[in-house]
Amino acid sequence: MSNWEDYVRRVEPYVPGEQPKKEHMIKLNTNENPYPPAPGVVKALREMNTDLLRRYPQPDCKILVDAIAEFYGVKSEQVFVGVGSDDVLAMIFLTFFNDAKPVIFPDITYSFYDVWAEMLRIPYETKALDEDFLIKKEDYYGENGGVIFPNPNAPTGILMPLSEIEDIIAHNRDVIVVVDEAYIDFGGESALPLIEKYDNLLVVQTFSKSRSLAGMRIGYVMGNEKLIRYLNDVKYSFNSYTMNQTALILGAEAVKDRAYFEETCRKVIETREWTKKELHKLGFSFGDSKSNFIFAKHASVPAEDIFEALKKEDxxxxxxxxxxxxxxxxxxxxxxxxxxxxIGFLQNFLAEG
Amino acid sequence: MSNWEDYVRRVEPYVPGEQPKKEHMIKLNTNENPYPPAPGVVKALREMNTDLLRRYPQPDCKILVDAIAEFYGVKSEQVFVGVGSDDVLAMIFLTFFNDAKPVIFPDITYSFYDVWAEMLRIPYETKALDEDFLIKKEDYYGENGGVIFPNPNAPTGILMPLSEIEDIIAHNRDVIVVVDEAYIDFGGESALPLIEKYDNLLVVQTFSKSRSLAGMRIGYVMGNEKLIRYLNDVKYSFNSYTMNQTALILGAEAVKDRAYFEETCRKVIETREWTKKELHKLGFSFGDSKSNFIFAKHASVPAEDIFEALKKEDxxxxxxxxxxxxxxxxxxxxxxxxxxxxIGFLQNFLAEG
Structure with missing residues (x-):
């Protein structure tokens, strides 16, 4: 019999989160934006020049890169885009984390960091959050092969002040420091201005949350031009045409509408603060989330019981x-x-319990 | 000064082919299909439910996988899709080529195989085509860490008979054999039926050529269910949501229209055969291409001179x-x-020369 199976790269089979498809469900499990993308996005889709479908897209993704650079006031050479921030982050691991020393990140954090490290055989070490789920900056001062953490952190939603982030970067000038800002637009302060000061800083963001385009798979990273050039070299070698025509066109359109973007973020933040108050009244406790989710536990009822009760209500x-x-x-x-x-359901459910 | 640059993964910076954007150019340099995708594709784009834009796409790409499986009469569990066949092929390298023995492929072939091997630090060895640019099957019978070749080969366009492909597979039951069929629909015979007989065979195809969807980045591979499961495990670990909503919807729509697909391929084949005759009259020689391109040299005029002359004419x-x-x-x-x-231009140009 054949034994090709001996040489298969074995990974922990990851199971993606539930994607229920009921008509009247309330879907609060994947941090999608409840509001549609900017009106110009749908218009661009309907009016798209469909002759582009048979043509390869721009390998340099110029239309999208330029729009992002313009929005943030950086050069186009400081922007790299990918198929969601997962693609961008995986490319960063592949490009920059090649040292024998471990890459370090928090023990409670985005669940893909250890998966990429294992897949690409990169050594890593996790640093425990403190008892309030805060990142302890001093943990990141020692020798390492790179640093990565989300800000706000996932799934805690807790924001780290920019001064502490700068401390971490300043203590790690010999490695790449990646700040993963998937949720930064919901009240956080971005590390973006620091890319002019530190040539080892990468700031990763995404269109999946604040830009309401999870379905289009668009992520990006900003940093100094040399870092972005290295990323492009690796990307071109891996797959030159990752962003399809619709992603380029709709993404560029989404980023142009600053007023809509700000208005949508404001609404999410308002609803989050209202929800915090209500959850608090119901006996939940949580860190001060600056993201588009709340990470909460109840004083007496186990999380799993609440999860199942909510699920029964769709x-x-x-x-x-x-x-x-x-x-x-x-x-x-x-x-x-x-x-x-x-909240209405939880009021009844917790009163009964 | 910081020395993070010591740990950057260095790659040969790949330069993607020219993408000129002149109004009236004739673009015969990237093997795109001259005809638009099936009419249903544009309709699906115009009528797409845009609420999907803010939602994560199906991680299992079910709508597209099912449509491909239905077209080819295989099970959905035998189909894996990715962001163009480059993504699919890179995932195959990552998943299956982990042996210390070299992966083997032709010296003249698709230009990404050696790039992926180098990037992923996979040993490889090339086997020279014979003087007529044919693959010598015996070259692939020795011990190796995997086999990959396109059929028809690129950039020669020359097809290998299915019997010879089966010989190569039968001599390599302990490793994965990948037949890269990007151009198979223009007159070739697919190795697809052999996946039922050989559990170590993967057949890769793409929507970029015969399906007129280069702009949407859709590739796929068919093989036995175990191979596809391993690929999905690696893919889910790398990036769970690679195919965006429009790629899933338009791809599924494109594959449904068998009549349009067959008609388009037939037209490309007819034009190819006409072009062959005309090029032959003009003093060009070439292998018997079964792809959507012709790989030709002229009896007396250097290729570069003809290339430059054509370029001046856009x-x-x-x-x-x-x-x-x-x-x-x-x-x-x-x-x-x-x-x-x-052809008209070449007639004048070569007569003058």
Missing amino acids: IYVRHFSKERISNYLRISIGTKEEMQTM | IYVRHFSKERISNYLRISIGTKEEMQTM
């Missing part, structure tokens, strides 16, 4: 069975109406 | 400076009118 939130956080629920911020429905 | 073909093939031009098959224009 209200989907996220529960992780991982140590330290297994009694927490991650609740994405939907529309005000959706959150009212959820 | 007719773009492809020229590779690589050894053994530097006196050849790769000419994609456009519409009959485009080929007539090119």
